[in-house]
Amino acid sequence: QVELTESGGGLVQAGGSLRLSCVASGSRGVAVGWFRQAPGKDREYVAAISWIGGTIDYASSVEGRFAISKDNAKNTVYLQMDSLKLEDTAVYYCASQSWTTRQYDSWGQGTQVTVSS
Numbered sequence: 001q002v003e004l005t006e007s008g009g010g011l012v013q014a015g016g017s018l019r020l021s022c023v024a025s026g027s028r029g030v031a032v033g034w035f036r037q038a039p040g041k042d043r044e045y046v047a048a049i050s051w052i053g054g055t056i057d058y059a060s061s062v063e064g065r066f067a068i069s070k071d072n073a074k075n076t077v078y079l080q081m082d083s084l085k086l087e088d089t090a091v092y093y094c095a096s097q098s099w100t101t102r103q104y105d106s107w108g109q110g111t112q113v114t115v116s117s
Helices: none
Strands: 002-007 010-013 018-026 031-037 044-050 056-058 066-071 076-081 090-097 104-107 111-116
Touching (some): 002 090, 002 104, 018 111, 044 066, 044 076, 044 090
Parallel strands (some): 010 111
Antiparallel strands (some): 002 018, 018 076, 031 044, 044 056, 090 104, 090 111
């Protein structure tokens, strides 16, 4: 089982930047994904990176503005968010993808990102 802890959220003006961190403890999965959920909306996939090989994928809504990276030695995955927009406001979660089910089955507690005008 993987335990995940996010940090780095906060309040930022539109056009600004934030970097989120996700520290994984316990056994690693295949990959770590970032998701977000805005009030009244469904959870949305943001980006993912594999621990081995570093394969990266982005949602079209963030590609070119967000960058996901990892530090295997620190068991940490980062999400650098630049050119933030009002619509990026959400609670951001990281999750671990299971080797056996290929589902994201371990989740962090979330970190709030609020973008103001």
